[in-house]
Structures are given as C-alpha cells and as structure tokens.
Amino acid sequence: xxxxxxxxxxxxxxxxxxxxxxxxxxxxxxxxxxxxxxxxxxxxxxxxxxxxxxxxxxxxxxxxxxxxxxxxxxxxxxxxxxxxxxxxxxxxxxxxxxxxxxxxxxxxxxxxxxxxxxxxxxxxxxxxxxxxxxxxxxxxxxxxxxxxxxxxxxxxxxxxxxxxxxxxxxxxxxxxxxxxxxxxxxxxxxxxxxxxxxxxxxxxxxxxxxxxxxxxxxxxxxxxxxxxxxxxxxxxxxxxxxxxxxxxxxxxxxxxxxxxxxxxxxxxxxxxxxxxxxxxxxxxxxxxxxxxxxxxxxxxxxxxxxxxxxxxxxxxxxxxxxxxxxxxxxxxxxxxxxxxxxxxxxxxxxxxxxxxxxxxxxxxxxxxxxxxxxxxxxxxxxxxxxxxxxxxxxxxxxxxxxxxxxxxxxxxxxxxxxxxxxxxxxxxxxxxxxxxxxxxxxxxxxxxxxxxxxxxxxxxxxxxxxxxxxxxxxxxxxxxxxxxxxxxxxxxxxxxx
Amino acid sequence: xxxxxxxxxxxxxxxxxxxxxxxxxxxxxxxxxxxxxxxxxxxxxxxxxxxxxxxxxxxxxxxxxxxxxxxxxxxxxxxxxxxxxxxxxxxxx
Numbered sequence: 001x002x003x004x005x006x007x008x009x010x011x012x013x014x015x016x017x018x019x020x021x022x023x024x025x026x027x028x029x030x031x032x033x034x035x036x037x038x039x040x041x042x043x044x045x046x047x048x049x050x051x052x053x054x055x056x057x058x059x060x061x062x063x064x065x066x067x068x069x070x071x072x073x074x075x076x077x078x079x080x081x082x083x084x085x086x087x088x089x090x091x092x093x094x095x096x097x098x099x100x101x102x103x104x105x106x107x108x109x110x111x112x113x114x115x116x117x118x119x120x121x122x123x124x125x126x127x128x129x130x131x132x133x134x135x136x137x138x139x140x141x142x143x144x145x146x147x148x149x150x151x152x153x154x155x156x157x158x159x160x161x162x163x164x165x166x167x168x169x170x171x172x173x174x175x176x177x178x179x180x181x182x183x184x185x186x187x188x189x190x191x192x193x194x195x196x197x198x199x200x201x202x203x204x205x206x207x208x209x210x211x212x213x214x215x216x217x218x219x220x221x222x223x224x225x226x227x228x229x230x231x232x233x234x235x236x237x238x239x240x241x242x243x244x245x246x247x248x249x250x251x252x253x254x255x256x257x258x259x260x261x262x263x264x265x266x267x268x269x270x271x272x273x274x275x276x277x278x279x280x281x282x283x284x285x286x287x288x289x290x291x292x293x294x295x296x297x298x299x300x301x302x303x304x305x306x307x308x309x310x311x312x313x314x315x316x317x318x319x320x321x322x323x324x325x326x327x328x329x330x331x332x333x334x335x336x337x338x339x340x341x342x343x344x345x346x347x348x349x350x351x352x353x354x355x356x357x358x359x360x361x362x363x364x365x366x367x368x369x370x371x372x373x374x375x376x377x378x379x380x381x382x383x384x385x386x387x388x389x390x391x392x393x394x395x396x397x398x399x400x401x402x403x404x405x406x407x408x409x410x411x412x413x414x415x416x417x418x419x420x421x422x423x424x425x426x427x428x429x430x431x432x433x434x435x436x437x438x439x440x441x442x443x444x445x446x447x448x449x450x451x452x453x454x455x456x457x458x459x460x461x462x463x464x465x466x467x468x469x470x471x472x473x474x475x476x477x478x479x480x481x482x483x484x485x486x487x488x489x490x491x492x493x494x495x496x497x
Numbered sequence: 498x499x500x501x502x503x504x505x506x507x508x509x510x511x512x513x514x515x516x517x518x519x520x521x522x523x524x525x526x527x528x529x530x531x532x533x534x535x536x537x538x539x540x541x542x543x544x545x546x547x548x549x550x551x552x553x554x555x556x557x558x559x560x561x562x563x564x565x566x567x568x569x570x571x572x573x574x575x576x577x578x579x580x581x582x583x584x585x586x587x588x589x590x
Contacts, residue, residue, distance in 0.1 A: 176533070179533055190534070207537075209532070210533020253537075255538075412535050413535065414536060414552075415537070415552075416538065417535070417536070417538045420527065423545075424545065432547040433547060436547075480548065497549045
C-alpha cells in the first residue's frame with residue numbers, strides 16, 4: 001500500500017504528465033492497424049524476397065540505412081528453416097562488419113526498487129507485498145561498487161523505480177557517487193541509466209552528471225495492451241508520455257538514447273515493427289537513432305501470475321529469430337542480450353543474433369552484489385535470472401569461442417557521442433575503435449582480475465589474434481595499441497583510443 | 498541549454514573547427530562539453546582517422562580534440578583557439 005505522501009507525489013506528477021500529453025508537440029508514429037496490415041500483407045514471403053532483404057541488410061551495414069517495415073514483416077513471417085540459417089549468418093556478419101568480433105560487458109545495478117506503479121507483469125509493482133522493495137543508502141551503494149569493481153567491471157546500467165525516494169535528485173546523487181569511487185585499479189567508467197521517463201528539465205539535470213546512455217523501454221508498442229498492463233491512474237499509464245520519453249531526452253541534449261521492448265506482453269512480430277517505427281521517428285526528428293536496442297523476455301517473477309501465463313510468451317526459437325531480425329533491421333545499433341536468458345541460448349545468440357553487449361555475474365536484487373553469492377533470491381528481485389555465470393566464467397566461454405571480451409568505455413569519454421558516434425556505427429568504421437579498445441581493456445582485466453587459466457588463453461590466443469586483425473586493417477592503430485599494452489604491463493591503466 | 502552551448506553557438510564552433518583543420522593541417526578537430534567523465538560532442542570538422550586524439554581544455558567546460566600532427570607547439574595551437582573564442586565571445590556581447 002502506498003503512503004499518503006507517495007500517493008500525493010504520484011497524483012501531482014500524473015497531472016503534469018497528462019498536461020504534457022495534451023500539449024505534446026510530436027506526431028504519433030505507432031499505428032496498430034497499419035502494422036497489422038503490413039504483417040498480414042507480408043505473411044507469405046517468397047524465397048527471392050528474403051534473399052533480397054538479406055542482401056539489402058548487408059549493404060545497409062555500411063550505409064547506415066534501416067530495413068523498411070514491409071521487409072521486417074517479411075522476415076518475421078518467414079518459416080523456411082534453411083533460410084533462417086542464412087538470416088542468422090547474415091546477423092552475425094553484420095555485427096562483425098560494424099563492431100568487429102567483440103562483446104562488450106556490463107553489469108546491471110539495481111539502486112532502488114521502490115515504485116508507485118502497478119504494472120501487471122512486474123515483481124516490483126507496488127501492490128506486490130511478496131517482494132521486498134528497498135532503496136540503497138549511499139554507503140550500501142559504495143559497497144555494491146566495491147564488489148562490482150573487484151569483479152573487474154567498468155560499465156554499469158543503473159536501474160531505478162519510479163518513486164519520490166528515487167527522484168531525479170537521488171539519481172544524480174547516486175550516479176555522481178558511483179563515478180567518484182575508486183578501489184585500487186577498480187573504478188566505474190561508464191554509467192548508463194534505465195529509469196522512468198522524465199520531463200525535459202529533469203533530463204537536463206541527469207545530463208549534467210555525465211551519463212552514458214539513457215534507456216526507456218516502451219515495454220509494448222500496442223496501445224491497448226499497454227493500457228491493460230499499466231493501470232490508469234499510475235504514472236506508467238499514459239502511453240504517449242512513455243512513447244516520447246526519448247524525444248524529450250534528446251530535446252534536453254541527451255543524445256545517446258536506447259530502446260527496448262519487454263517481449264512476451266504482445267505479439268513479437270508486431271513489437272519488432274514498433275521498434276523500427278520508434279528508431280525511424282528518432283532519426284527523423286533528431287538525426288540520431290537508438291544507441292542500443294534491448295529485448296528482455298518476460299520472465300517469471302514472484303507472486304506475478306501474468307509473467308507465467310501471458311499468451312504472448314516468446315519461445316526460444318522465436319526469440320532467436322527476433323534477435324537476428326533486430327540486427328538486420330537496424331545494423332548500426334548496439335544489441336543487448338541480458339542474463340535473463342540461459343547461458344547456452346546466450347552463447348548461441350552471439351553467433352546467430354549479432355549480439356554486441358552482454359552482462360555477466362549479474363545480481364538484480366537491490367543490494368545483491370554485496371549480499372548474495374550467485375543465487376537467485378526471488379523475494380528481492382524483479383524477475384528470475386537464468387545465466388548465473390560469473391564474469392570470469394563468461395569471459396572464459398567467450399574466449400573459447402574466439403570472441404574478444406571488452407570493457408571499453410572510451411567513446412563517450414573521447415567525444416564520440418550522438419551525431420559524432422552515429423556515422424562511425426552507420427558506416428561500419430567504429431570497429432577500429434572497438435577492437436583497439438577491446439584489446440586494451442581485456443588486457444587490463446587479465447592483469448588485474450583473471451585466473452591463470454583465463455590469462456593464458458587471453459594473452460596467448462585472443463589478444464594476438466585481434467592485434468593481427470588490427471594490424472591488417474589499421475596498422476597505425478595497432479602500433480599505438482602495442483605501445484599502450486606495454487605501458488599497461490608496467491602498471492598504467494585506462495589506456496584507450 | 499547548457500552554459501557551453503549558450504556561450505558558443507554551434508555555427509561559430511563549427512567554423513572554428515574548419516579553420517583550425519586548415520590552418521594546422523589537422524585531420525580532425527572537434528569540440529566537446531565536459532560533463533563529469535563524459536565529453537559531450539558539440540561539433541567538429543575533418544575526417545576521423547581512428548588514431549588517438551589529443552585533447553585540451555579551452556574555456557569553462559569547453560574542450561577541444563584534435564587528430565594529426567601539429568606543425569607548431571601545442572601551446573600556439575591552443576592560444577589560437579582561445580583567442581578566436583574570446584573574439585567570438587566579444588562579438589556575441
């Protein structure tokens with residue numbers, strides 16, 4: 001039950017949100033009837049059409065273009081298993097073309113699970129008394145950062161619920177606190193944010209503390225489903241307020257923004273087109289598309305029947321398809337696959353889905369890193385996590401398959417943000433930075449945190465392999481990386497291009 | 498609008514980046530605003546070289562990044578930029 005104070009805060013904010021919706025300057029970009037008409041029209045794509053779409057997606061990897069809605073619908077409706085194998089290969093090819101064969105690692109950090117909303121599928125909904133909700137104190141936050149940095153992590157996505165105790169001031173305070181911490185060689189160098197939609201003035205405050213990316217997941221692009229799952233009278237209820245959350249962020253000057261859908265709330269094929277229209281709308285309005293796209297799948301949460309019984313739950317087979325389609329649809333975007341998914345599926349999707357960013361060693365309970373030891377504690381979590389590998393184990397698995405693990409945080413510290421970053425990704429040249437900085441940050445991890453076994457494979461196989469790649473593709477950068485690798489061995493840290 | 502953007506219109510900084518690229522034969526020059534660890538891109542000129550950039554503070558939260566070898570001392574280059582910026586500020590006032 002909400003307190004009187006919480007209710008008053010929610011009522012006041014809701015009034016302001018509804019007022020914003022009334023005066024919203026933006027044109028709607030989601031038309032459910034049109035999306036269904038396209039999906040229906042493209043329900044039986046022929047082989048040649050699919051081959052043409054794959055060829056176009058490969059071309060788009062170097063031109064920055066996205067697929068058309070009809071093309072995404074054709075892919076989503078495809079049944080032919082042989083063609084699907086070719087699509088998976090195309091997704092992997094595109095990802096390597098744009099970003100190189102590296103996987104960027106991050107960790108989620110839940111800072112506050114207090115929430116005034118009542119989303120039907122969420123373990124943290126205010127009416128769910130079976131899940132303990134809490135907010136970290138600054139001292140508890142320090143402890144989380146200590147544990148995370150001791151694991152070797154450099155990148156975070158911090159998560160906040162929508163609540164007066166985790167308002168913008170608290171968000172700014174905690175992000176600044178995270179950046180200020182240093183434990184030996186350990187520090188967090190990039191903080192991305194997953195938080196509720198804000199007003200422009202609030203985004204301006206967040207921008208000042210130097211965040212990486214601001215994520216707002218739409219959850220579902222189907223307005224009727226959205227309204228059913230996000231009760232009226234809650235702050236998450238107004239659909240358009242959330243739909244234009246990242247437009248307001250861009251208006252405030254936050255130019256690295258990230259999209260996402262919670263797959264399992266509505267038809268996955270429809271949601272893919274929703275994501276595409278959203279990316280197109282951002283491009284049209286601001287010239288900068290989504291920095292990343294996330295595609296969490298609905299997972300069981302304690303005392304949350306909808307999370308188990310939704311008729312739109314996505315099978316593993318369909319999930320692989322939608323991840324690959326996202327890569328073909330929007331080649332330049334970062335593609336985030338989280339530890340919600342089981343380890344074998346995650347390994348498979350690196351190769352089949354063109355995934356570019358993954359978390360590992362994740363704890364999704366508030367205070368989880370400091371207090372939990374690699375198990376799920378359902379009564380403190382938003383949902384159940386599936387891949388419980390440590391960072392070390394995850395990196396070892398990446399190395400065994402020849403991928404380059406990366407803790408890179410260089411771009412946003414080198415002014416490669418927004419419209420400066422986009423051309424690098426759109427014209428598939430960012431990989432030169434990705435591989436160079438991947439090598440450097442991986443070596444840093446090996447020196448400071450890795451087991452002898454991992455260090456062996458990292459130093460003898462992975463780093464030489466990617467240095468050779470860099471040598472062949474951009475010799476001057478390889479030369480500089482070799483110099484910096486030597487300096488890191490002497491004790492210098494945070495070397496990057 | 499951030500203080501940096503309010504003080505230095507994008508068109509002014511863009512022109513300055515072009516001028517600096519030409520005058521010092523640099524591959525790329527761009528400006529950014531310091532926001533904590535973030536260097537928030539404002540505008541720039543030239544072509545990305547994928548080699549390490551050098552950077553220096555100019556005024557307030559404004560920093561410059563450049564790629565390529567300077568034909569002069571770094572100080573001379575930075576003084577040129579600072580003078581241009583001061584001149585620009587005077588014009589704005």
